[in-house]
Structure formats: C-alpha cells, structure tokens
Amino acid sequence: MAERTLYEKYGGFSQVSKIVLSFYDTLLDNDEVGPFFDDVDMSKMVDHQTKFIASLLGGPASYTDNQLRQLHSHLDIRDVHFDELETVLRGALVEHGVAAEDVETVVAEFAKRRPLIVG
C-alpha cells in the first residue's frame, strides 16, 4: 500500500481547493510577487495555483524539472521573490490548519525547486 499523501490526509480536492483560493487571494494582493501575475489571464492563474498546490501536496499534478524551468524562464524571478512566495505559501497552509510538521514538509518540497525557478 502506498503511503498516504498530504493531499489525501488533508481531505483531497474539497479541502485543498480552499488552500488554493486563499493562496491565490493573498498572492494577488501581494505587491512583491503579485506583479508577476499582472498580465496573466484569470483562469490560467487559477489553473497554475491549483496545480502548484496540488503538486506540492502530492496530489494529482506533477511537473517535471524541465517543465518548471521552462515555464519560469521568461520571468526575472529573484531569491527575494521566492522567499516571499514561501511566506505566502506558509501562511495559506497554517491558516487552513495544516500541522506544523506537514507545513515544513511542503515548504521543503517547495524549496527544492528554487534552483529551477530563480535565475
């Protein structure tokens, strides 16, 4: 039997969708990283965040390293942006009752991708 993912542990899509929405809301209001999404179409943006959160929690989305690198290559993302996004992510997880150790797991997953995104 495969180990239960955090995605399953926190109630699958019905719960994870709430994390996605609050992440989305915070992100748009955030003036540090928000501007990256200035010209992004709403449905694309939601699609992106849904897959982002789902993949970090071990849900039904996964990006290969190459995809991630390619998708972000046209953006001038700096360490400070990445740090800020980490804060936003952490906030959304804590707000929806994700246990501290699980937050760390997710954030660690997120941090692993830094070299693909920043640069």
Place this chain on the structure above:
Amino acid sequence: MTIEAINEQLLRAIGVGVALLDRQTLRFGFRNDTFEEWFSGEDHPDHLQQLFPDLDVPEMQNTLAERGRFTSEIRFKKKRRTLVIALDCTAADDDVLVLVCQNITRIKELESMIDSYSMMVERNTREIKREKEQVEKLLLNIMPRSVYEEYKTFGVVTPQLYNPVSVLMLDFVGFTEMVASQDPSVTVTELNDIYSAFDRIGEQFGCERIKTIGDAYITVAGLPDPTPDHAKAIANTAIRFVRYLTRRNLSHPHQWQCRIGLSSGSVVGSVVGIQKYVYDIFGPAVNLASRLQEFSEPMQISVQDEVAQVLKDQFDIENMGSKDIRGFGEQDVWRLSDNS
C-alpha cells in the same frame, strides 16, 4: 424612520450593486454603495456607456424593447485581480431602468479551478488505464486469457482439468556448455529470439505456451479451449520448431540443436503461488513428454504411441520399438520426421 428611508438604507447596504438609470439617456440617477465601490472611477462617469465602454448599447436597447430585460457579463481588473460582474438590466417602466450587478468573480474562479482539477484527474485516469493495460498484457503472457478472466473476476483460479491435450516438451542439446563457453548475454538474447519465434509458430496452430525453464520450452494444444485435433496441432508445431532451427543454424554462428517429446493425456492447469503467480500445468502427459524428449537424438521428435496412432495417416512417422520409460513402463516410442 420612514419606510422609504429604510428601503433606501437597505438598498445601499446590500452586497449587490444596484443602480437606476434613465431609460432614454442611460444616465445614472442612483447608485448604491456596493455599486460605487466596484465602479468608482476617478471621474465618476454618469453615463452607462462611459462606465462600460465595451457594452453593446444598441443591442441592449433592442433586447430591452423586446423582452424588457437584458443580461450581460463584464470583466475588468481591479488592481491585478480580474473581477467578473453579472449585469441584469430590467425596464421598470418607460422611464427607468434598474441595473442589478452581482459579483460572480468567485464563481468564475471556482469554475476555473474545477476545470483545472478535472483535467488533472482525467489525465491521471488515462494514465491509470494505460498502466492497467500494461499489467493485463503481462499477466496474459503468463496465463491463458480465460484463466486471467477468471482470476480478475474471482481473485482466485480454480485448478481445471483439461482432457485430452497434447504436450510438447523441447530441450536444447548442450545448452549448459553453451552458456559456459559463450558470452551468456548473447546466448540469452538468442534464446529469447528463438522462444519468440516458437511462440509465433505455436500460435498459428492454436498452442498455448505454458512456460520456459532455462532451455526447456513447454507448449500445449487443446488448452484452455478443447481442440479435437490437438495431436496434429502439436505435431505440426514440433516439425516447424525443428525446421525453424535448421534454417536459423544455416545463417548463425551458434548452432542450436533441440530434442522434442510429444505426448497426449490429461493435465491440470492452475495458477500457483500467491505473491508470484505462475500458471502451470501438471499431469502425466507433462512428465511423459519430458521423458520422451530424452529419447530424441538432436533435432529429432519422439512421440508417444497413443499420439502416433492419430498421426500415422498424415505424418511421416516411424516406430522405434518398445522402450522402458521411467515411471511409465514399457511403451512403443515413435519418431516423427518432416516429410516436406
């Protein structure tokens, strides 16, 4: 507080944007707080068209004239968030239009999220289906389809008696020496080629390959579906195995010589094992084919007496006399040759 005052308070406070317009000029007469909050431009345009430049006003007027009601949807960015507002315009009387606006941004965002999610799930479902097909293909390689269907439905396979069937047992001459003297990976690759060819030949005659153990190859005719001419099917298969190897040896440095034994009788077929499934057959016919194979010279086919009686009329077959077969006693053994 008068009723009118209360009404106005309510109208101002509700979370729905409400505005009243002059029907002819489309100028705003009243806008509630929610409406102002959403559409508070710096210049406070007092004309509908100024506020919503993308709105098709002639069409709106036409629809209102026909049905007394007009609905539309507008999207705009507030800061960097796309807001989606549903407009609902009703002609209250000849002079006044009531414009009701609802913020459906969240609904649209959720719709997008469901789209995104369902696409992920559908893709995963397709992947799982593909994987399932792969597993199925693998399982079908180790057991007959009918047995697999039984296994899939009930989770177990009842051992089944097949009677009569014909069994072919093939063994290579000097295989052990070959593995020791040549590069083993080359030997195994060649063995794989040969077994694949055997599988194809067997398939043509309705034979089911049961298993290979190293250099031994066992195939059966008459299983899982009964075949009246199982003996002829197995004889044809055996002849073609030899023919294939003969031809192959002409063009390959490694010479593959086989011994074959053919027998008929009953076998029991079943899946053995729980974690590591093996479909196998058991019965005297299997053992006899194995013994008979030992009586063959390289590239020869030894046949049980019972099988020989069936083959006599159509095949080139010669009596080798009575032999003492371990576990089976004295029996006539026959030699089957390729007469073409």
